[in-house]
Amino acid sequence: xxxxxxxxxxxxxxxxxxxxxxxxxxxxxxxxxxxxxxxxxxxxxxxxxxxxxxxxxxxxxxxxxxxxxxxxxxxxxxxxxxxxxxxxxxxxxxx
Numbered sequence: 001x002x003x004x005x006x007x008x009x010x011x012x013x014x015x016x017x018x019x020x021x022x023x024x025x026x027x028x029x030x031x032x033x034x035x036x037x038x039x040x041x042x043x044x045x046x047x048x049x050x051x052x053x054x055x056x057x058x059x060x061x062x063x064x065x066x067x068x069x070x071x072x073x074x075x076x077x078x079x080x081x082x083x084x085x086x087x088x089x090x091x092x093x094x095x
Contacts, residue, residue, distance in 0.1 A: 023043060031076050047069065049069045052067050058078040060081040
């Protein structure tokens with residue numbers, strides 16, 4: 001399991017990023033679609049990004065990427081569904 005530090009949580013909590021309009025996005029327990037779904041984000045949701053991890057490649061409305069965004073302890077969403085304004089990493093890599 002990847003753990004997020006309190007300092008990085010506090011820094012990232014000041015900014016959120018919107019999920020692609022019209023999409024319900026599965027939140028998974030790890031960086032890939034083979035991890036269990038822990039909840040589903042409704043259309044119009046925004047999420048903080050505490051750190052990012054490489055994982056399974058996913059194609060979504062914002063392209064194809066193997067970057068997964070950690071939005072809470074043990075909760076990841078595919079970056080291809082999050083409008084970060086970048087095709088790469090915008091946050092530190094998860095430890």
